[in-house]
Amino acid sequence: MKTPEEIFEILKAAFGDAIIELNTKSPFEKVIIADPLKVKDISLFLRDNEALDFDSLVVLSGVDDANGEKVEEEDGYKSIKGGTLSIFYHLESIALKHKLTLKVSVPRENGEAESVESVWRSADWQEREVFDLLGIKFLNHPDLRRILMPEDWEAGHPLRKDYRNPEFYQGMKVPY
Amino acid sequence: MALKTEEMVLNMGPQHPSTHGVLRLQVELDGELVIGVRPYVGYLHRCFEKHAEAMTYPQVIPYVDRLDYLTAMNNELSYVNACEKLMGIEVPERVQYIRVIMAELNRIASHLIALGTYGLDIGAFTPFLYCFIDRERILSLFEMTCGARMLYNYIWIGGLSHDLHPDFVRLTREFTQQFRPHIVSLNNLLSYNKIFIERTANVGVLPLDVAVNYGITGPMLRASGMEWDLRKNEPYAVYDRFDFDIPVGKGTVGTVGDCWDRYFVRVLEMEQSVNIIEQALNQLPEGDVFSAIPKRVKPPEGTIYARTENPKGELGFFIVSNGSVNPYRVKVRPPSFINLAVIDAISKGCLVADLIAILGSIDIVLGEVDR
């Protein structure tokens, strides 16, 4: 059983700059923010270190931070330029009964994070889902395709806050 | 000279009797042997997460019902649990007890469907209808309480939409008493049937380490031999006040973690649920169920991940609140979705008929897989 602060210290010692900060803004959980391009190594460390032993990835969720600049387009639609998208990893150690929330932020345009699919297989479909709905690319994911939306969906990634419905999909009017 | 052979690709679904909805499995076959399975999901995608961003917190509840429509009460309990933690609401005891009773009744209903349709997958049609007879009685209890049979919108943030019907306690007791013999009869008809055992034992064995790595939860994880139940491990509502066991797979007729274990864990869980319901009915306190319902649901800023034990596994809600009346982001951790991902790993080298047995034992609901 380890508190997030202790885990943060361990990680900070092992990875240095790749661990950015311990965010305590939310009163319900403390979030360790990490580098999206080092997250696989961190995950491996978290899983294999005997003192941590995070053997299961409970949930992997993507969030659109929508902290970029709001740009109004010609037709009055507000799109967002810049800013970040975030991925939350909720980890749990079944044996040691402690939990951890890891967060990485990637840039909104062409954001890339490392895939943790090889560390926890449960990340496979969840990363595909995040890719599908938010458009974050996962490097070294074996099978990064759309999962929930149709494979030929061209209108972008629906869970982004500035997503807009296409007018037509395969010749069908979308709001029927 | 060796004869040139090639694998056959069989598309099972989206319209197929045993895919439990609109799931497509692209199966690679060598004769009848399964070489690989590639599930395609998303045919039932209804944008729950996007919808939830446009709703107020209480308005999300009817949508939550429709995730896993067979266990709507449990879904509500899970979502409401997350919202209450986010807002810091103390819920009256009577409400908690009623929630537990409803959730357990719904767990029985869900398991009845899982077992019945599993029989159907294996080829026995009759147990399915016997299960449905009992399920109908549970649904009638729900209808009496909240007016709906499937999608209840019953558990609200801070309370319930209705208090119990005056006859509810009596009828539920009657039900639990009559239900126990039905479990025995189901066991005799299906669980202990030699053909059924032959079909399910040693089929689709899911070792514990694979299960944990794949994030498997619920009856599937327990069938692989781990005593893991959020009702015991992380009690929510008032589950810590009841005395019940966590059934785990023991490999009685085959290997630990095979299809029969997954099936039988559900049977045993129904018995435990009946136990919980009876205890809860005995302890049910009086009180007002509406007192803690907030006038305006406007939680403070923050993120929370709260989870409960659904009949299918661990259902969690990751809610990002930005302090407004609408949730900024609601992410579901759907147990069926994550459990389904394991199918390729455990069905390699089995026969087509086994693939159906394995899929049935995972017990998916496509409403939850696709959201």
Add this chain to the structure above:
Amino acid sequence: MIFDTLSSFLGNEIIAGIIVACLPLFLVILPYAIAAVLAERKVSAYMQDRIGPNRTGFHGVLQPVADVVKLMLKEDIVASNVDKPLFNIAPLLVFTGSYAAFAAIPFTSIFIGTKLDLGLIYILAVSSFVVAGILMGGWSSNNKYSLIGAMRSAAQIISYEIPTFLVVVTIIIITGTTNLTVLSDYQTSYFWNWMILGGPSLGVVKFLLIPFMIVGFVIIYISTLAEVNRVPFDIPEAESELVAGFHTEYSGMKFAMFFLAEYANMFAVSALIATVFFGGYQSPFGYLGNLMGIKWLIPLEQLFWFSVKGLFFVFVQMWLRWTLPRLRVDQLMTVCWKYLIPFAFVNLLIVGLLVVL
């Protein structure tokens, strides 16, 4: 006998032959199939605490008629890329196989298509004709499910011929005949003379035979169940895996042919078992006609007892269907080769020894 009467009445053997050939169809198979379809639905309904069809006519008695009308009015869909000649001929072949079996089934002492000396073997031989039709249908459908179903079916029917035949040989050893009429007459009209109770010969051998006869009966019942593709051996159709197996692509009357053939086959094998083990058309308690001295009553009684026995076994087939899950294809073979055939062989040997003694 009917043939002789008719040919002398009409003066033309060919017409008489056709009429006689049609008789089982119109007298037995169609009414039986209609009743059996309704019975299947009603039996399943009552076993599952339902009511079953009850909108068409009194308690739904007209439901099969409605089914038939629906099937006849249905568009006969032939999918593109099917092998048309084979696709069209397959249902006919399947039906022919099961229909031909009726030629040798002794419904009463006077009503039998032909008193073949090889009746027993003829029925077994001709009913496995079905497999060719199924294989053709499955192959020509150009559907993967149909193909798998047909392959399974072929393997299954051919394998289960063996235990069936071994048990039949056991009976032949005792009775020394394969003529079904002779076999029926051999088990004279009291139930203690039935083959299942050791046959009519008195003495210790009769009692020694009883357990082996029961084992033989169980084996032949199980294997004929597999031959007609009923649960728990319905893996060629296996609706939860293969949608509808070999007849996935069939609709309308062609589907009805498969359906009719299945029910006709069910009755054929039940009738065979009734004839071999349960005295055929013989009454279990002697004849009312003999008692009252009304000779023409006897054939009617025989028909009644034969139908009762045959339909009882059909009912048991339905009963099993609505009780049991389905076996897997490899287990199906295991049951046949590792259980039924050894048991049947041992049974055959012991019965042979007993008879020699």
Add this chain to the structure above:
Amino acid sequence: MKQYFLDTWSSIWTVLVGMKITFKHLFTPSVTIQYPEVKVELPERARHRLYVNMDDCIGCDQCARACPVSCITIDTVKSVAGEDLGKTSNGKKKVLWVTKFDIDFAKCCCCQLCVFPCPTECIKMTPVYEFSEYERENLIYSFSTLTPAEVAEKKKNFEKAEAEKAAAKAAAAAAPKPAPAAKPAPAVSKPKEENPNT
């Protein structure tokens, strides 16, 4: 070898046990309800079709806002002074003409969220569940009691009153210190139920 015979025996035995159970069910009464002839008695809390008692509706729009699927559309027009709209059954005074109160039952998910915020308890769930239609448009139920002619009239009245109010305001703004008695409202008052169509 022993296992072989045990397996054989257990197969036969469990099949017989199963057959016994199904045979017993052959004689248990069926649970089927013959639907169109026999109908289940619904509990009093059953929630199916919505019903709106327009006499009590004050047009507050709370139900429409509570609806998660936006199946309720409400349009209101303010009444002008002097028009008497009556009171609701729990004594609230009505001030809005509800010109449109449409519920699209094709969308309604029977969640009952609209029922609870209603201050006058005029919208409620009823146990009527047989209301299927051939056309989707027929599922849009219009509860408003006003005819289109009346709606137009109310709108005109309101606009007129608004215009007069604006005029009065303008006049008040123009005049440095006007007498407050310049209210034009009573001028437009006329008998409400005078409908030329009826």
